[in-house]
Amino acid sequence: MSSISKFIKLFIENPAGAARLFRALLRGTFTVVYYRLAKPRVRIGLPFFMYERFRVSGPGKVTIGKFCAIYPNIFDGVCIVTLDPCAEVCIGRNCSLGGVTIRCRKRIEIGDGIMAGNSLIQDCMLAERPPALASKGMPHDMPSRAIRIGRNVWVGAQSCILQGMTIGDDSVVSLGTVCCDAGIEEYHLASGNPSVRPIPISKLIKFQDMRR
Amino acid sequence: MKELVAVIRGKIFLLRCRLFRKNIRVGRGLRLYKRLDVRGEGTLIIGDNCRICGITGDRKQFVTLYTLHRVARIQIGDNASLYAARLSSRYAITVGRDVHIEESGIMDTDFHSLERDRGEPVNESLESCAVIIGDRVRIGARSMVTKGVRIGDGALIGPGSVVTRSIPGSCFALGNPAKVLSQT
Numbered sequence: 001m002s003s004i005s006k007f008i009k010l011f012i013e014n015p016a017g018a019a020r021l022f023r024a025l026l027r028g029t030f031t032v033v034y035y036r037l038a039k040p041r042v043r044i045g046l047p048f049f050m051y052e053r054f055r056v057s058g059p060g061k062v063t064i065g066k067f068c069a070i071y072p073n074i075f076d077g078v079c080i081v082t083l084d085p086c087a088e089v090c091i092g093r094n095c096s097l098g099g100v101t102i103r104c105r106k107r108i109e110i111g112d113g114i115m116a117g118n119s120l121i122q123d124c125m126l127a128e129r130p131p132a133l134a135s136k137g138m139p140h141d142m143p144s145r146a147i148r149i150g151r152n153v154w155v156g157a158q159s160c161i162l163q164g165m166t167i168g169d170d171s172v173v174s175l176g177t178v179c180c181d182a183g184i185e186e187y188h189l190a191s192g193n194p195s196v197r198p199i200p201i202s203k204l205i206k207f208q209d210m211r212r
Numbered sequence: 213m214k215e216l217v218a219v220i221r222g223k224i225f226l227l228r229c230r231l232f233r234k235n236i237r238v239g240r241g242l243r244l245y246k247r248l249d250v251r252g253e254g255t256l257i258i259g260d261n262c263r264i265c266g267i268t269g270d271r272k273q274f275v276t277l278y279t280l281h282r283v284a285r286i287q288i289g290d291n292a293s294l295y296a297a298r299l300s301s302r303y304a305i306t307v308g309r310d311v312h313i314e315e316s317g318i319m320d321t322d323f324h325s326l327e328r329d330r331g332e333p334v335n336e337s338l339e340s341c342a343v344i345i346g347d348r349v350r351i352g353a354r355s356m357v358t359k360g361v362r363i364g365d366g367a368l369i370g371p372g373s374v375v376t377r378s379i380p381g382s383c384f385a386l387g388n389p390a391k392v393l394s395q396t
Contacts, residue, residue, distance in 0.1 A: 083268070130263060162371060178386065
């Protein structure tokens with residue numbers, strides 16, 4: 001009941017925004033119904049707000065929690081690709097994703113309340129496997145390792161999170177970061193290409209206060 | 213079905229090159245899964261059994277091979293697979309055999325000078341700017357290779373890296389500028 005009253009209040013204050021929200025909700029619902037019917041291995045919770053286009057392809061499993069939103073981005077909508085039949089992508093509740101590309105070969109776990117810009121989350125170095133190279137039996141790619149991202153992580157735009165990453169709760173991956181095979185602890189900020197040493201955010205905030 | 217369409221598209225491209233565009237030489241068994249965009253008057257040599265594909269999950273779904281000058285030359289070896297790669301050459305780009313390139317740019321010129329008028333680049337020559345990529349090199353998505361770079365045989369360049377200096381063979385490099393992280 002309260003959500004309906006909230007919506008009415010929003011409609012009075014900002015009719016254009018409310019209309020956009022309503023459209024996103026409708027679009028999301030249609031998408032969820034389509035995936036339920038056509039691809040049963042993709043499970044998306046309702047309500048699903050879809051401001052921008054959203055695609056899932058590949059043979060693996062995809063699970064998305066409730067109250068997720070696909071926000072408009074200047075680049076692209078969200079695309080989730082599973083490259084292997086045993087691949088698994090789990091995304092938690094309350095996530096806001098804009099322009100993320102996820103390519104999964106093994107397992108990608110994303111916690112609740114993620115904010116992500118136009119970034120690449122990939123648990124292998126190379127997304128494709130050409131048959132000409134695969135038949136020769138040479139070690140074509142590094143073995144893929146699972147990615148785990150905690151709750152309430154903020155992933156900046158243009159960043160790449162590659163195989164073997166574990167990111168703790170409340171951390172920040174800043175703009176243009178490329179990181180692989182490392183752990184970012186709880187409440188740390190990672191930056192740089194390649195990212196070397198994450199900084200604890202509590203220390204960073206203290207430093208800012210000192211400068212003032 | 214997809215294979216068949218790709219083979220037929222490759223044959224049509226080969227025929228078009230034989231008839232109209234004498235500067236392009238294509239080997240046997242080219243497969244075009246996605247569009248191949250070729251521009252410029254320079255020489256373009258594609259080896260046998262190459263595959264031109266788009267990368268799954270991104271909107272950039274075609275391969276571009278641009279030659280910016282009459283003397284420019286792009287040479288791609290046998291069994292190469294290009295997934296949404298962008299090559300633009302002013303001098304020479306040589307790509308070896310069994311190469312795998314994903315959604316990344318390779319260029320052998322700066323396009324502009326450092327002067328304020330941003331005119332033609334100075335101090336560039338074929339010897340200093342030619343890009344040579346060895347055999348069995350794999351380049352990850354969203355990475356860039358700039359002028360005068362040599363990548364040794366069997367190297368793996370990680371996604372999102374910018375290669376500005378030469379990389380030895382059979383190693384894993386990542387970052388901006390790309391550094392060798394481990395030997396494989």
